[in-house]
Amino acid sequence: MNWTKFLDETMTRMGSLQAQAPKMFEGFNTMGKAAKRNGALDEKTKELIALGIAISTRCDSCIGFHVKSLVRLNTTREELCEALEMIGYMGGGPSIAFGAKALEAYDEFTAT
DSSP, X not given: OOHXXXXXXXXXXXXXXXXXXXXXXXXXXXXXXXXXXXXXXXXXXXXXXXXXXXXXXXXXXXXXXXXXXXXXXXXXXXXXXXXHHHHHHHHHHHHHHHHHHHHHHHHHHHHO
């Protein structure tokens, strides 16, 4: 999969929905900013948690968005793979398969 193209297409689709439901997006964005703020946990840790949830719910778009954030936060491949081990342990085979997608996205986003 071309993750960059996939996320661009996802953003286009979401933009169409946002035009119809701007208040929902405003609320979602406000909630996201509050959730990602550094506190007892830093943003990277929170994004790793979000990636685990994205993998467990089998949301390709969410996987792409959270991996992209993890790359922005200078997450190493080693850190990501350790998180994917735990995610795979907790979610079994399906989480291992979707974890492989997350690693693929990471490799694409760090190559550019």
